[in-house]
Amino acid sequence: MKEIIINNLSYKYSLAENKALNNISLEIEKGDFIGVIGPNKAGKSTFCKSLVGLIPHFYKGEFEGEILIDDLNTLNSSIAEISLKVGLVFQDPFNQISGAKLSVYDELAFGLENNGVEREEMITRIDKYLDLMDLNEVKDNNPFELSGGQMQRLAIASIMALKPDVFVLDEPTSQLDPQGTEEVFKAVSRLREENLTVILVSQKLNKLADYANKILFLNQGGIVAYDDTAAVFSRNDLEQMGMGVPIYTEIARELELKNEKDQYPIRNSELKEMLVAKYGKNIGK
Amino acid sequence: MRSLSLYVKRNSLIHKIDPFTKIIYVFVSVISPFIMPTLIFSASLTLINLMLLLLAKVVKRVIPIISFVFIIILTIFVIQGMFYGANQTKLFTIFNLSFYVEGILYAAKISIRAINVLLAFSLLILTTPPAEMIESLVRRGMPAKLGYIMHSVLQIIPMMSSNASIIMDAQRARGMETEGSLWVRIKAFIPLIGPLVMSSLVNTHERSIALEVRGFSAATKKTFLHQEEVPGGMKQLRIFLLLFLAAVLVWRLTL
Ligand SMILES: Nc1ncnc2c1ncn2[C@@H]1O[C@H](COP(=O)(O)OP(=O)(O)OP(=O)(O)O)[C@@H](O)[C@H]1O
Ligand SMILES: [Mg+2]
Numbered sequence: 344m345k346e347i348i349i350n351n352l353s354y355k356y357s358l359a360e361n362k363a364l365n366n367i368s369l370e371i372e373k374g375d376f377i378g379v380i381g382p383n384k385a386g387k388s389t390f391c392k393s394l395v396g397l398i399p400h401f402y403k404g405e406f407e408g409e410i411l412i413d414d415l416n417t418l419n420s421s422i423a424e425i426s427l428k429v430g431l432v433f434q435d436p437f438n439q440i441s442g443a444k445l446s447v448y449d450e451l452a453f454g455l456e457n458n459g460v461e462r463e464e465m466i467t468r469i470d471k472y473l474d475l476m477d478l479n480e481v482k483d484n485n486p487f488e489l490s491g492g493q494m495q496r497l498a499i500a501s502i503m504a505l506k507p508d509v510f511v512l513d514e515p516t517s518q519l520d521p522q523g524t525e526e527v528f529k530a531v532s533r534l535r536e537e538n539l540t541v542i543l544v545s546q547k548l549n550k551l552a553d554y555a556n557k558i559l560f561l562n563q564g565g566i567v568a569y570d571d572t573a574a575v576f577s578r579n580d581l582e583q584m585g586m587g588v589p590i591y592t593e594i595a596r597e598l599e600l601k602n603e604k605d606q607y608p609i610r611n612s613e614l615k616e617m618l619v620a621k622y623g624k625n626i627g628k
Numbered sequence: 629m630r631s632l633s634l635y636v637k638r639n640s641l642i643h644k645i646d647p648f649t650k651i652i653y654v655f656v657s658v659i660s661p662f663i664m665p666t667l668i669f670s671a672s673l674t675l676i677n678l679m680l681l682l683l684a685k686v687v688k689r690v691i692p693i694i695s696f697v698f699i700i701i702l703t704i705f706v707i708q709g710m711f712y713g714a715n716q717t718k719l720f721t722i723f724n725l726s727f728y729v730e731g732i733l734y735a736a737k738i739s740i741r742a743i744n745v746l747l748a749f750s751l752l753i754l755t756t757p758p759a760e761m762i763e764s765l766v767r768r769g770m771p772a773k774l775g776y777i778m779h780s781v782l783q784i785i786p787m788m789s790s791n792a793s794i795i796m797d798a799q800r801a802r803g804m805e806t807e808g809s810l811w812v813r814i815k816a817f818i819p820l821i822g823p824l825v826m827s828s829l830v831n832t833h834e835r836s837i838a839l840e841v842r843g844f845s846a847a848t849k850k851t852f853l854h855q856e857e858v859p860g861g862m863k864q865l866r867i868f869l870l871l872f873l874a875a876v877l878v879w880r881l882t883l
Contacts, residue, residue: 392837395841397837397840397841401837401840421845421846421847422840422841422845423840423843423844423845423846423847423848424846426840426841426842426843427843430841431837431841433834433837433838435831435834437831438831438834438835438838439834439835439838440835440838441776441835441838441839441842442779442780442783442784442787442835443775443776443779443780443783444759444779445759445783449853449854452853453842454842454843455851455853456850456851456852456853457772457842457843457844457846457848457850458843458846458848459846459848459849459850459851460851461851462851462852462853462855465851465853466853469853487783487787498838501842502841502842505842505843
């Protein structure tokens, strides 16, 4: 079933010379995990902002085309309405804290209060997502006192509490240390277990190879590739466009190991299997 | 994390009273001496405030505030004592300066009223967590956005000042002098402004996005996680306070 349909989406920021997004059309299925990659200024963040309606409702500019989420057209709905269907988490964990609440627990209530969720339901949801994001020990702390990883998990939990169908994450680990990054990816895997449709922008290609079933490769505001993860990472022109490939794919390439679908392996386990198949069980001994 | 707040946590009757009732009390206590400007009346209300502060176990916190305004009050006494327009009856003379009864009385009247305002507000602020006070007003129709601004001033400003000290540290680490004479400090402050303003602008922009995607502008009626705890009898107390104010008004008009 289709979750999101995008038709001929183009967008130019008010003071910009060039379009940040140029004639994007694609469809996203319910339950898809889409990894979004691309060089700097490719339009990845702009794409995310469009999905949650910040474009065109928060950023004015030239908007063309349409984004349909279920039966909702982002052009005719407010950001608040869209935010109940599509959640957004972005880079800076610090700036995602509302600043109006003194504890992690209360911070989780911020979006729910704004949306008029009844008190009992609020408490049920807060407890659930505190648990799911492993924030129980810090629930009475001031949100500004958390570590980067904890703050980002709080941001994720705050959005999850609104129960969106689609979850958009724009480089959620780019400002975190390795430990915070691990924590957040663990949190992201929980999103997948909740059967949400996830759109994740990240430079961590190994992680995308693990999680994503499809990769959207953007460059200069346009789609370079939108295909199954293995198919995209098997392309030979990625380096040319300034993108790397997951580490296991790179090794497989060096060894010219392709599977029966004529694709390189993208995960550790696949590469191992193929190595064993080719060189026998005692490889390395 | 520091949040700008003067709230003092104590176990007292006053602390248990809900913010809205206290706000009404402060309003009545501050307004009525202006309606009924007699010295005795103002002094009685001031005395009541003092007793309530005692009851709330926060009197000690008021002393620094009072001592600060004490200087101003002293000035009022000196100036009015000597130069009040209706001065007639000489009270005493020092160094050839004469002080008059009328002026001193007048000074006492305004000082008491000022102290009363101060004590009444102290009672509210020292015994009520700011977040609860703001929420209580939002519940009663104050725009949620205004409430947010009040919250964020209390929370985010201390955040920004700690940002400033982070940038300072970074500059000190690069060998810039940030301590010493005023001139040295000013020189150290100038390169701070750029990063501080830039980062604040970016932060504000990003935070407003984060608020929007959490329904900040939703048209729905807001709900609240915390229930307002209003002790029994507060409705009656509020009505009594307002009746008191009305009585003062009537008294003044018929006098
Ligand atoms: N608020 C804005 N006003 C004007 N132009 C903007 C604005 N935000 C982004 N742009 C421009 O739009 C283009 C796409 O930017 P975008 O942030 O979407 O790229 P990105 O793929 O997310 O890049 P990055 O990897 O740096 O995050 C860039 O050329 C950028 O300069
Ligand atoms: Mg970006």
